[in-house]
Amino acid sequence: MLQKKEKRYIINTYNRRPESTLLLTRGRGTLLWDAEGKEYLDFVGGIAVNALGHAHHPVLQAAREQMERVIHTSNLYYSEPQISLAECLVENSVGEKVFFGNSGAEANEAAIKLARKYMKTKGRADRFEIITALDSFHGRTMATLAATGQPKFQKGFEPLPPGFCYARFNDLESFRSQLNECTAAIMVEPVQGEGGVHVGTTAFLAGLRHLCDENNLLLIFDEVQSGMGRTGKLFAYENYGVHPDIFTLAKALGGGFPIGAMLCSEKVAAGFSPGDHASTFGGNPVACAAALAVLQEILQIGFLDDVEAKGRYFREKLQLLSDKFPGVVLEIRGAGLIIGLELQGKAKEIQHLCQAKGLLVNCLGDKIVRFLPPLNVSRAELDSALKVLEESFKEVFAGE
């Protein structure tokens, strides 16, 4: 019934299939339940959104209290939750100023606009081009789509906004070769998420910083997927000791509430003047109150060390699994709790079998299984997921 209505009323961009798409109705911690009451371990985590799992009490409480006070007032007025969240983000990062939007694409759109405007205020209107990485993902608005270095997402939407060119990820020389007199900025994900869980190397990201400094360019890190504790550090750039001029957040920031943020240095922030950019819902009080509760939890002593340790543990166990099935696993990649398992193929089969056995994982193409469990996942839950994965491997790859 519901599936029929979905087909009737919702535009078919997600290709949901009644035979394999779940109707999830309830969640708590790492667990989700479908409409029939079947339980699942959630290692999709809302695609890196549910950093503290489902129905996390402090987040619920903060949002509920704010909802009862006031849900929305607009950016015409001061908002206490918005200012407190900005303070917390700035005091715990290299960012000095924040702009709030509602999504990752919006945060990146703001970064792109700011990079262009900053160059104009510096008298360099000729500098507008941004070099991004092949296999990157920056969003689906027209500018962020143009920034996304994957033709498959761009096809059919041409002409794309001009001002973007692409270089190979983790290849400094490739980025250097794209530099020209129009270049304003370099924008990369420190860890590519949608592109297949590719972790940036320190040599590459530090090299980009150097390249930007040498050429007076801005370095933008898209931490929409890799920020907010996902890699075992609050922000992914901390793994590298490389400080971006601008970085963007969304996904996990609101613990499930839609919110995005762009942070930048004071100097770069001066590129925007009143009226240059805005968002009706950006910095909504409820989303900000929830985000502040998420941040406070992630900042608890030992929380991030635990994320790092659990990620290492999971990857070590994946290696043991890989050893049992020679030739099946091509690579195990990741940082903290963003983990990709590259297989020779049949990733979708593994995904479907895992789902049938009560474990939700996500696939990138038919080769990569991605794990994005809540950051507060327990070791017992990691072990349960590994058990399901091994059973699925046995069914799919036995005898290969």
Ligand SMILES: Cc1ncc(COP(=O)(O)O)c(C=O)c1O
């Ligand atoms: C690195 C990165 N940037 C931007 C986005 C776009 O975020 P949103 O879907 O919230 O617009 C995503 C989404 O997957 C992402 O992974």
